[in-house]
Amino acid sequence: MTxxxxxxxxxxxxxxxxxxxxxxxxxxxxxxxIFTLTGIAVFFAFILGMWISLExxxxxxxxxxxxxxxxxxxxxxxxxxxxxxxKWILSFSTLLAAVFxxxxxxxxxxxxxxxxxALQSPWFAPHVIVYMFxxxxxxxxxxxxxxxxxxxxFPFKPRMTVEERPGxxxxxxxxxKPEMMENEQPGMTVEEQPGMMENEQQGMTxxxxxxxxxxxPAGTSMQEARQIDxxxxxYKYVRREMNITDNLVYVGLAFLTFGMLFGALWAKxxxxxYWSWDPKETWAAATWLCYLVYMHxxxxxxxxxxxxxxxxxxxxxxLQMCWWGINYLPSAKGSSVxxx
Numbered sequence: 001m002t003x004x005x006x007x008x009x010x011x012x013x014x015x016x017x018x019x020x021x022x023x024x025x026x027x028x029x030x031x032x033x034i035f036t037l038t039g040i041a042v043f044f045a046f047i048l049g050m051w052i053s054l055e056x057x058x059x060x061x062x063x064x065x066x067x068x069x070x071x072x073x074x075x076x077x078x079x080x081x082x083x084x085x086x087k088w089i090l091s092f093s094t095l096l097a098a099v100f101x102x103x104x105x106x107x108x109x110x111x112x113x114x115x116x117x118a119l120q121s122p123w124f125a126p127h128v129i130v131y132m133f134x135x136x137x138x139x140x141x142x143x144x145x146x147x148x149x150x151x152x153x154f155p156f157k158p159r160m161t162v163e164e165r166p167g168x169x170x171x172x173x174x175x176x177k178p179e180m181m182e183n184e185q186p187g188m189t190v191e192e193q194p195g196m197m198e199n200e201q202q203g204m205t206x207x208x209x210x211x212x213x214x215x216x217p218a219g220t221s222m223q224e225a226r227q228i229d230x231x232x233x234x235y236k237y238v239r240r241e242m243n244i245t246d247n248l249v250y251v252g253l254a255f256l257t258f259g260m261l262f263g264a265l266w267a268k269x270x271x272x273x274y275w276s277w278d279p280k281e282t283w284a285a286a287t288w289l290c291y292l293v294y295m296h297x298x299x300x301x302x303x304x305x306x307x308x309x310x311x312x313x314x315x316x317x318x319l320q321m322c323w324w325g326i327n328y329l330p331s332a333k334g335s336s337v338x339x340x
Contacts, residue, residue, distance in 0.1 A: 001049030003108055009046035010101045011069075012040040017074050017097065021090040024081060036078045036090065043071050056115055063109025064323060068129065070100040072136035075263040076248075080140060084244050092143045121265035131259035135319065137252030138291070141318040145244040145309035152238055235303040242305050243311070246298060253291045260284060279329060281323035290315035 016039030023031040047067055050058040058064040077093030080086055235242075263284075264274040275281060295310045301307070 001047065001053040006046060007105060010105065013043035014098055014101060015321065016042065017094040021094050024087045025089045026153055032081065036074055038069070040074055047071060057125040060115060060119060061109035065105050065128065065132060066100045066104050069130040069135060070097040072133050073139065075095040075142045080091040080244065086244065089140065093140065096139065118270040121266050121269055123262050123269065127259055127262040127266055128260060130255050132258055134252045134255035135323065137248050137255065138180040138316065138319060141245050141248035141252060142312060144241060144248065149239055150246055151305065151311050168297060235305060238305050249291060249294060256288060260288060279326050284320060284327055287315060287318040287322045290318050
């Protein structure tokens with residue numbers, strides 16, 4: 001198997017992935033599975049052929065790692081589709097895979113059979129393969145975050161405060177008694193509004209809607225209640241998507257952790273130390289910590305999904321620096337053992 005044959009495997013595989021994405025949109029799950037898995041098998045056949053002809057795992061150069069990334073993206077896509085029936089995920093995974101295939105077609109790397117002594121380790125293949133799969137899952141999570149931030153940033157209109165009620169025409173967003181309208185004063189809590197009956201005061205809080213204010217402490221101001229109401233309403237629209245994103249990050253971070261552990265064992269055998277704060281290792285640690293921050297933020301503030309998605313984008317930038325960005329850092333050139 002030679003690199004010149006790549007196009008004859010990549011294009012049929014890409015065609016299969018495109019057909020799988022099309023049938024996913026049409027709700028034809030069986031055909032989606034058939035075409036997507038066929039494309040994955042065709043693409044892996046080339047990787048396996050390269051592995052045999054090179055007499056080593058095709059994991060050394062950036063071009064070779066792009067092969068694995070293009071392979072794992074549809075794998076991650078079909079997993080998400082099978083679990084949550086998200087139709088568009090296969091379209092995005094196919095598009096990203098096509099980008100990496102195109103880069104390899106236009107700028108192929110030099111594929112040599114020889115491996116430097118440090119790469120001739122049993123930890124080499126599992127370390128890189130596990131990392132590539134983690135990158136694919138975390139890339140899918142990033143696509144979800146971009147989708148939410150672009151298409152679902154303002155999916156609703158927040159409820160209106162007392163200050164915004166006077167002068168409204170047409171149908172009110174929520175019922176307000178005429179006698180209440182006359183006595184309400186801006187900036188006051190419901191308990192402070194004059195002329196309200198005792199049962200009205202007990203059944204309402206800041207926004208004047210019992211179903212929204214349930215569980216809020218007495219004395220909650222209009223602005224505070226409105227902000228809480230806004231967060232609750234906003235999260236209703238993205239709960240399912242955020243659950244998918246969380247699961248992708250959880251699994252991706254688990255594989256990323258295994259990759260780091262395999263890398264530490266490999267470094268001990270090759271260079272005598274588990275960790276040396278090489279530029280690549282530093283960015284790997286920063287990437288791991290960024291995704292850990294995301295997980296803790298989701299636990300601490302589960303309704304603040306926009307900030308969570310922003311953290312996810314920052315983490316993905318760190319991931320790109322860890323993967324290929326360090327090759328362009330002056331501090332890594334000539335000093336990093338990971339630039340070869």
